[in-house]
Amino acid sequence: MADRNPTIVVADDEPHIRMMMKVVLARGGFDVVGEASNGREAIEKCRLLRPDLVLLDINMPIQNGDEALAEILKDLPEIAAIMFTSVADSMTVERCIEMGAVNYLRKDAPVQQISEMVKQTWQEWRSRGGEP
Amino acid sequence: MREKMPLELLLREIAEDELAEAPARNEVVSQEDIGQIIARKRANTGKRTDEKPS
Numbered sequence: 001m002a003d004r005n006p007t008i009v010v011a012d013d014e015p016h017i018r019m020m021m022k023v024v025l026a027r028g029g030f031d032v033v034g035e036a037s038n039g040r041e042a043i044e045k046c047r048l049l050r051p052d053l054v055l056l057d058i059n060m061p062i063q064n065g066d067e068a069l070a071e072i073l074k075d076l077p078e079i080a081a082i083m084f085t086s087v088a089d090s091m092t093v094e095r096c097i098e099m100g101a102v103n104y105l106r107k108d109a110p111v112q113q114i115s116e117m118v119k120q121t122w123q124e125w126r127s128r129g130g131e132p
Numbered sequence: 133m134r135e136k137m138p139l140e141l142l143l144r145e146i147a148e149d150e151l152a153e154a155p156a157r158n159e160v161v162s163q164e165d166i167g168q169i170i171a172r173k174r175a176n177t178g179k180r181t182d183e184k185p186s
Contacts, residue, residue, distance in 0.1 A: 016142070023139065089160055090159045094173065104166050104169075106162075106166070108148055110140060111140035113163075
């Protein structure tokens with residue numbers, strides 16, 4: 001991979017969460033190349049922008065993040081998909097990981113921890129050969 | 133020690149509200165528990181998280 005910042009699409013129906021994550025991820029060295037306010041838009045943005053990563057909320061209108069996860073990874077398995085949600089029951093976590101999410105972050109984690117975990121997830125994903 | 137950011141406080145407040153409203157369908161897990169679930173899934177199933185995409 002060229003020496004560039006990893007690109008990421010942020011999908012969350014809450015505009016202030018998207019705004020906050022743009023700031024947090026930019027500080028962490030990521031280029032936020034797209035935003036989506038629902039699962040369908042997340043799929044469209046991923047198809048269009050081909051980001052390195054996608055950060056997916058679960059509870060979103062029109063199409064949930066877990067449904068979007070399945071569609072994104074069906075077409076674009078090279079994308080590292082990270083769930084970022086307040087849904088924190090074990091069944092949902094296991095289902096998303098089985099579907100191919102590379103990590104699952106609770107929204108109430110400290111901001112610095114979120115940024116570090118996204119970075120760590122990306123580094124591990126690359127080290128496993130996940131880069132496009 | 134890192135200084136608390138207003139953004140962090142905002143996010144935490146939102147997340148706590150959403151978590152409080154979430155239906156208790158299953159056991160709610162901590163971030164640490166999630167890490168263990170992921171590690172177990174990788175070890176047991178060799179799912180995509182351990183595989184190099186073709």
